[in-house]
Amino acid sequence: xxxxxxxxxxNTPTLVLAIVRDGPLHGYAxxxxxxxxxxxxxxxxDGTLYPTLQTLESDxxxxxxxxxxxxxxxxxxxAITESxxxxxxxxxxxxxxxxQSVSDVLGGGQHGQPHTxxx
Numbered sequence: 591x592x593x594x595x596x597x598x599x600x601n602t603p604t605l606v607l608a609i610v611r612d613g614p615l616h617g618y619a620x621x622x623x624x625x626x627x628x629x630x631x632x633x634x635x636d637g638t639l640y641p642t643l644q645t646l647e648s649d650x651x652x653x654x655x656x657x658x659x660x661x662x663x664x665x666x667x668x669a670i671t672e673s674x675x676x677x678x679x680x681x682x683x684x685x686x687x688x689x690q691s692v693s694d695v696l697g698g699g700q701h702g703q704p705h706t707x708x709x
Contacts, residue, residue: 607678614669
């Protein structure tokens with residue numbers, strides 16, 4: 591379980607960027623959408639997502655605005671920036687290369703034969 595938690599923690603920025611690429615959302619909705627898309631195997635505890643959102647925003651990958659829904663409190667809504675789209679593409683390539691490399695090792699791939707890097 592600790593390994594899964596560390597994998598989630600290390601990949602949360604990529605997951606968030608992938609979700610907001612499809613449209614602006616507030617933090618709670620981002621967390622629920624990650625859970626939904628993962629078949630409920632990836633879950634966030636309260637408050638674990640918000641530091642990632644703040645970092646992505648300060649890095650220029652997300653922008654936020656306050657939204658006042660007809661009922662309920664105001665909430666901060668996040669949208670991806672152009673540099674966020676580029677960062678998501680970079681992270682996706684890196685992740686796919688990593689998964690391929692691990693698969694090659696686990697599957698006993700061709701020894702000494704590098705796999706094709708995605709670009």
